[in-house]
Amino acid sequence: MIGTAVSLDVAMRMLLEGAKMTVVLSVLSIILGLLLGLPVAIMETYGGRLLRYVAMVYEGTLRGIPLLAIYMVIFFSMPLLTGIGLPAFWAAVIGLGIRSSAYQSQIFRSTIQAVGEGQIEAAYSLGMSKLETLRYVVLPQAIRMAVPAWMNEYVIVLKDTSIALAIGIVELTRQAQYLVSITGEPFRYYGLAAFLYLIMVLPLTYLAGVLARKYGIKGTGGASNVRI
Amino acid sequence: MPPTSESDVLIIRNLKKKFGEKTVLNGVSFGVKRGETKVIIGPSGAGKSTLLRCINRLVEPDEGEVIFDGINVLSKDVDIRKIRARIGFVFQHFNLFKHLTALENVKIGPKVVKGLSDDEAEKIAVKALKAVHLEEDAFEKYPAELSGGQQQRVAIARALAMEPDIILFDEPTSALDPQLAGEVLDVMKELAKKKVTMLVVTHEIGFALNAADEVLFFYNGRIWERGEPRELLYNPKREETKAFLRRIADLSL
Ligand SMILES: Nc1ncnc2c1ncn2[C@@H]1O[C@H](COP(=O)(O)OP(=O)(O)OP(=O)(O)O)[C@@H](O)[C@H]1O
Ligand SMILES: [Mg+2]
Numbered sequence: 001m002i003g004t005a006v007s008l009d010v011a012m013r014m015l016l017e018g019a020k021m022t023v024v025l026s027v028l029s030i031i032l033g034l035l036l037g038l039p040v041a042i043m044e045t046y047g048g049r050l051l052r053y054v055a056m057v058y059e060g061t062l063r064g065i066p067l068l069a070i071y072m073v074i075f076f077s078m079p080l081l082t083g084i085g086l087p088a089f090w091a092a093v094i095g096l097g098i099r100s101s102a103y104q105s106q107i108f109r110s111t112i113q114a115v116g117e118g119q120i121e122a123a124y125s126l127g128m129s130k131l132e133t134l135r136y137v138v139l140p141q142a143i144r145m146a147v148p149a150w151m152n153e154y155v156i157v158l159k160d161t162s163i164a165l166a167i168g169i170v171e172l173t174r175q176a177q178y179l180v181s182i183t184g185e186p187f188r189y190y191g192l193a194a195f196l197y198l199i200m201v202l203p204l205t206y207l208a209g210v211l212a213r214k215y216g217i218k219g220t221g222g223a224s225n226v227r228i
Numbered sequence: 229m230p231p232t233s234e235s236d237v238l239i240i241r242n243l244k245k246k247f248g249e250k251t252v253l254n255g256v257s258f259g260v261k262r263g264e265t266k267v268i269i270g271p272s273g274a275g276k277s278t279l280l281r282c283i284n285r286l287v288e289p290d291e292g293e294v295i296f297d298g299i300n301v302l303s304k305d306v307d308i309r310k311i312r313a314r315i316g317f318v319f320q321h322f323n324l325f326k327h328l329t330a331l332e333n334v335k336i337g338p339k340v341v342k343g344l345s346d347d348e349a350e351k352i353a354v355k356a357l358k359a360v361h362l363e364e365d366a367f368e369k370y371p372a373e374l375s376g377g378q379q380q381r382v383a384i385a386r387a388l389a390m391e392p393d394i395i396l397f398d399e400p401t402s403a404l405d406p407q408l409a410g411e412v413l414d415v416m417k418e419l420a421k422k423k424v425t426m427l428v429v430t431h432e433i434g435f436a437l438n439a440a441d442e443v444l445f446f447y448n449g450r451i452w453e454r455g456e457p458r459e460l461l462y463n464p465k466r467e468e469t470k471a472f473l474r475r476i477a478d479l480s481l
Contacts, residue, residue, distance in 0.1 A: 118323035121286055122383075126337040126390060127313030136340055141327045217327045218372040 004182045011179055011189065018175030019196050025092055025171060026158040032097030033157070034150075037104030041142075044105065045112045046134065055105070062102035067163050070095045075167040092164035100157050107149045111142040144215045151208035155201050172196060235261045236295075237394050237425050238283065243292035245278055245449075252278045253289065254449035260394060263423035267436040267457070270446030271472055276429040279446075280396045283427075284308070284315045297393055313341050316387030316395035320403055322379040324371040330357065330382045331367045334389045341390070349389075356385035360415045377408030381415055388424075395419075397428040431476050433461055445469045 043055035062070070074095050079085035086094070115138045123133040162173035170178075176193035180186045236259040245253040252275040260266050268276050281287040283294055285301065285308050294301040301311055324333050334353035338344045344352070357367060360381035371379055380400055387395050400416070401409035413435050420426060420439035430436065436443050436457050443460045445453045445468075453460060453469045464470050 116323070118319060118321055119325055122317070122319065122323035122325070122386075124286060125284060125312055125315070125317035126386070127309045127311075127341040129309055132340055136336060137325055141325075144327065218370045 003184055006179060006183055011192070014175045014179060015172060015189075015192055015196060018170060018172035018193075019200070021169065021171040022158065022161045023200070025089075025096065025161045025164060025169065026154070028093045029096035029100055029161070030154050030157050032093060033100030033104045033153075036098060036101035038108050040101060040105035041108035041112055042134070044109050046130070059102045059105050062099050063106075065099075067095065067099055067160055068166055070099055071163065071167050088164075088168045091167055092161075092169050096157060096160060096164070099160075100153060103153055103156075104150065107146050107153060108142055111145040111149075112138055114145060115141045141217055144217055147215050148208055148212045151204060151211065155204055158200060158204075159197065237262050237297055238427070239293070239295040240279075240283070241293040241295070243279065243282060243289050243294065245275070245282060245287065245289045245291075252449050253282065253292075255292070256449070256451060257292075258444060258451060258454070260425060260427055261441075262393075262425055264441045265420040265426045265428065265439050267440040267443045268427070268429045268446055269431060269433075269436065269443060269472070269476075270452075271475075274446040275449040276446050277398050280317070280398050280427070280429060283396060284312045284317060286317075309341075313337075313390055314393050316390060316392035318380070318383050318387055318395060318397045318400050320399040322371070322376070322383045322403075324379055324383055324386070326371050329368050329370055330362060330374065330378075330385075333371070333382055334385045337386060337390045352389050352391075353385070356389040357382070359388060359418075360385045361411075375408060376404045377411045380404065380408075380412045384412070384415060384419075388419075394425040394427060397426060397430065399429050399431070401430065401432060433473075433476065437461060445472065447472070 040055045040058060043051045044059070047055060065073075071091065074086065075088065075091040119137055119141075120133055123137045128136070161169075161171050164171060165174040165177070172193050176189045179189040183189065238260040240259070241257050243253050243256040244251070254275075256275075256279060258266075268279070270276055278287055282289040283296075283301070289302065292302075296311055296315065299306060299311065301308070324330075325336065328336060331350070331353055334356050335346075335349040338349040338352050339346065354367075362378060362381055362385065366374060366378055371382070374382065384395075384400075397416070401412050404412065409432070413432060416426070416428070416435065417439050428435070428440075440457045442454060443457045444451050445460065445464070445466075447453075447468050453464060453466050460469070461473065464473060
């Protein structure tokens with residue numbers, strides 16, 4: 001069927017459909033990553049030896065495995081082992097989410113540690129418990145310092161949604177691939193897809209700057225480490 | 229004079245602390261009476277900070293007793309947070325909460341620790357900030373926007389707002405240039421006049437002469453010499469005290 005002509009209108013509609021999936025997938029994944037990553041970071045910094053160890057193994061493992069391999073495990077291997085199969089969409093969210101949680105825990109770990117020992121001692125000296133210190137002194141600062149690195153992480157997650165095509169998710173790249181396969185025009189459709197990714201990412205980069213200025217704490221830097 | 233008086237807010241008995249092999253406190257005993265200002269001087273590494281930090285158990289001492297308002301602070305049954313809420317601590321580097329304004333820094337203790345309402349906490353905080361003469365236009369500023377002297381005064385207000393029985397100061401002015409140190413010392417002198425109980429580690433001899441009821445000279449983890457300020461500072465008995473005082477006199481010239 002190569003050579004079938006597709007009107008720009010139809011092509012755009014298909015690509016936007018794919019872009020919508022890309023956005024939904026990335027938003028759910030970054031949120032799952034946050035819900036898991038922040039507690040992991042707290043375990044790594046405040047936990048006892050066992051919790052700390054568990055959290056470090058979790059983070060290390062997920063950072064060490066390629067996303068594609070994580071998908072293969074969740075979507076293809078787990079059902080064989082457990083008999084429970086996940087719909088591809090949720091497998092994609094979970095795979096991307098847990099992988100991101102490992103990177104997010106690294107971001108939050110560094111900003112939690114960046115809150116000086118002196119402030120923690122000041123909180124204890126007022127009579128605050130460990131939990132109150134975390135809640136009122138450490139986390140409000142750690143979360144705000146994490147904003148720039150966290151926005152950057154979101155951009156990475158957004159781009160990595162494309163890997164979900166390997167388990168059959170029809171997102172932006174997959175739609176482009178399909179259009180190329182029927183029209184034989186890779187330059188045009190991959191080009192359009194790339195353009196759409198850029199349109200999604202550029203405002204975020206701008207927003208990151210705005211948020212960093214708005215929520216940055218006067219006199220402190222942001223998290224510097226980004227996916228090392 | 230054994231420190232057993234009824235009026236002692238704080239009694240330290242034979243306090244000992246080692247870090248690894250290094251003995252930092254080697255049997256320290258003294259008391260602080262209600263309304264009294266006691267000053268501790270001594271060379272770097274003598275164990276002055278460690279002593280203060282043992283009192284509210286930021287550091288766990290190895291041996292000895294800390295009795296605060298009749299309560300054995302080192303006992304396992306004590307809820308140390310309740311004790312800390314009644315002991316103010318002012319640090320060398322201020323340690324203000326950077327994400328909170330001056331006012332919020334002072335409110336947070338009464339709110340979170342004492343469970344006061346926002347209104348009540350605000351009233352107390354404003355009163356405390358006025359007591360340290362913080363300029364009104366600085367109330368809503370963040371620590372990074374304040375001078376060192378203002379930051380330290382906010383830190384003192386943060387301690388005052390808890391209405392503590394005693395305030396411990398660990399070299400509160402040594403990170404400040406002389407002018408800013410002066411405004412902090414003035415506040416501390418006022419507090420001494422108002423009979424706020426204070427235990428102050430400092431090298432400010434002027435403050436010791438002006439405000440202290442007694443000066444303790446720390447050396448090698450012990451109270452090496454102690455006495456009424458004029459006596460100890462102008463007429464020290466022991467060689468080490470003389471050498472130390474000569475050194476800080478040279479520095480301030
Ligand atoms: N947490 C710690 N771990 C190991 N050693 C420590 C610790 N805290 C203090 N020390 C050591 O204990 C000794 C006394 O320290 P401390 O801070 O009490 O002295 P200081 O009299 O306050 O001195 P300075 O005037 O320099 O503040 C020093 O040799 C210091 O290195
Ligand atoms: Mg010290």
